[in-house]
Amino acid sequence: MINPQWLRTFSVLAELRHFTKTADRLGLTQAAVSQHLRHLEGEFGALFVRKGRQLDITPAGQALLDYALEMEQANNRLTLRLTETDAEHGEIRIITPGSIGLLIYPMLLEWQIQHPGLSVRHRFAPDAEVLDAVLNNKYELGILTFKPDDPRIMATPFAEETLELVAPAGHKLCSWDDLMELGFIDHPDGQAMATRLFSRRFPGNAGIRSVPVKGYCNQVGLLLEPVARGLGFTVLPCYARQAFSRQDDIAVMDCGVSVVDQLWLIHRAEWPLSCRATVTVDYLRTQVDRAYQSCIQASDNNERNH
Known part of the structure; x- marks a missing residue:
């Protein structure tokens, strides 16, 4: 199972395409963001192509991002089902x-x-x-x-x-x-x-x-x-x-x-x-x-x- 914190870091980085902004949003250090990405790339291969300060997502990165979205949707559905009968x-x-x-x-x-x-x-x-x-x-x-x-x-x-x-x-x-x-x-x-x-x-x-x-x-x-x-x-x-x-x-x-x-x-x-x-x-x-x-x-x- 993929570490959920690493996956969250990757999803935000894929959205912002910027290490410092990702670290600020998540309350992490930039070194921690880089470490999470290294763990994921060690398992799945290159997730981004770096061109100077620009980050372009790779096909493997897009596949992982799709997986992250599916997990978020599943979590939302679970939360909804567990509380859907409670009006207050x-x-x-x-x-x-x-x-x-x-x-x-x-x-x-x-x-x-x-x-x-x-x-x-x-x-x-x-x-x-x-x-x-x-x-x-x-x-x-x-x-x-x-x-x-x-x-x-x-x-x-x-x-x-x-x-x-x-x-x-x-x-x-x-x-x-x-x-x-x-x-x-x-x-x-x-x-x-x-x-x-x-x-x-x-x-x-x-x-x-x-x-x-x-x-x-x-x-x-x-x-x-x-x-x-x-x-x-x-x-x-x-x-x-x-x-x-x-x-x-x-x-x-x-x-x-x-x-x-x-x-x-x-x-x-x-x-x-x-x-x-x-x-x-x-x-x-x-x-x-x-x-x-x-x-x-x-x-x-x-x-x-x-």
């Missing part, structure tokens, strides 16, 4: 996109306070990473902005999320010229979201690419900072706007028509959810539905007040 103890593992994550993470923490035997593991990630993490059993639950076409995945409707046009408080964006004058605060999904919303709000427009970009931020939790400071407008999901602390410094523009995304809860189809995950999902559905209604109401009030 064990780990809740969920991975989500940013906006819905900003909404549900505080809810999960409140749930954990109510059930101290639970441990919450949440990760923010784009759709592709969410799907990959659930497929590879790194997370039991995931939320996607699309319904995956994969027989290994069970997907059920989880929540709705409205796109919003958000401007600095005191600004009115009634025409395309208003958008051009104020400028756009972009983000990784910004142009796609703006295109979808503006195709309905401003039909026949010149396209979001024609609007001056006044800034860019890839952290959804910070995206409204430049908007609140008067530097531009943005388009983002309502839950991200709702999580912003300084609501008085921003205004949600009335776009006349709604662009609503369906969010999907996913998990592996081969086995049922653990009892604790099932109970937690029921709790989240109730809380998110209330938050959505509050979000819509707050948007209406925001528009009237500004």
Whole structure:
């Protein structure tokens, strides 16, 4: 049997491709990392090809990495089976996109306070990473902005999320010229979201690419900072706007028509959810539905007040 500590060291080294960073993550010395690798290479042959500071994994290394992933998945399945009937103890593992994550993470923490035997593991990630993490059993639950076409995945409707046009408080964006004058605060999904919303709000427009970009931020939790400071407008999901602390410094523009995304809860189809995950999902559905209604109401009030 392969020494599990050596295998863990190898897996992290394969991910980071850097001895010092691997040692830092694992709390080891660099000499210990090298020693673990030497033990494994003594048994399996060369696992990496060293080109200066660059590490390229060999076919033998890839085979060992696949084995390590299989062992991790087996351990996760064992842990799940041993605790799946206990609703109040064990780990809740969920991975989500940013906006819905900003909404549900505080809810999960409140749930954990109510059930101290639970441990919450949440990760923010784009759709592709969410799907990959659930497929590879790194997370039991995931939320996607699309319904995956994969027989290994069970997907059920989880929540709705409205796109919003958000401007600095005191600004009115009634025409395309208003958008051009104020400028756009972009983000990784910004142009796609703006295109979808503006195709309905401003039909026949010149396209979001024609609007001056006044800034860019890839952290959804910070995206409204430049908007609140008067530097531009943005388009983002309502839950991200709702999580912003300084609501008085921003205004949600009335776009006349709604662009609503369906969010999907996913998990592996081969086995049922653990009892604790099932109970937690029921709790989240109730809380998110209330938050959505509050979000819509707050948007209406925001528009009237500004």
